[in-house]
Amino acid sequence: xxxxxxxxxxxxxxxxxxxxxxxxxxxxxxxxxxxxxxxxxxxxxxxxxxxxxxxxxxxxxxxxxxxxxxxxxxxxxxxxxxxxxxxxxxxxxxxxxxxxxxxxxxxxxx
Numbered sequence: 001x002x003x004x005x006x007x008x009x010x011x012x013x014x015x016x017x018x019x020x021x022x023x024x025x026x027x028x029x030x031x032x033x034x035x036x037x038x039x040x041x042x043x044x045x046x047x048x049x050x051x052x053x054x055x056x057x058x059x060x061x062x063x064x065x066x067x068x069x070x071x072x073x074x075x076x077x078x079x080x081x082x083x084x085x086x087x088x089x090x091x092x093x094x095x096x097x098x099x100x101x102x103x104x105x106x107x108x109x110x
Contacts, residue, residue, distance in 0.1 A: 013049060020109045030109040040103040044110035050089045055081035 001008070002015040004022065009015045020030040031041060058081045062073050095102050102110045 013045065018043075028107060030107070032106065032108060033104060037104060041108050041110045044102045044108075047088065047091075048110070050108060052085070052092075055088070056085040059085065 001010050003009075004018070007018070009018060015021075017031075024031065030053070031038060033041075059078065062078050066073050092102065098104050101110070102106055
């Protein structure tokens, strides 16, 4: 959870976007560059939310959390989500071969 004056946020992506924009003049600029660069940052944020996080979260549940709770890991679910995550990681690898970070050579919100 996050509060800034009368604003209350509870979702981590919304919190980080708010902080990056509201406090852009403090510290590192996390949403930078021209319009095209900002669009690429937006794409990377959406890919993380919709393509990376779901299989990664499912794998964490199956491989780390279930065993902690004495539950049985579903190997079929693991295989399915490993395959989905591998696709995203291959794309990340290609992007990182072109620049230091996912969208450019400077650290951004992405």
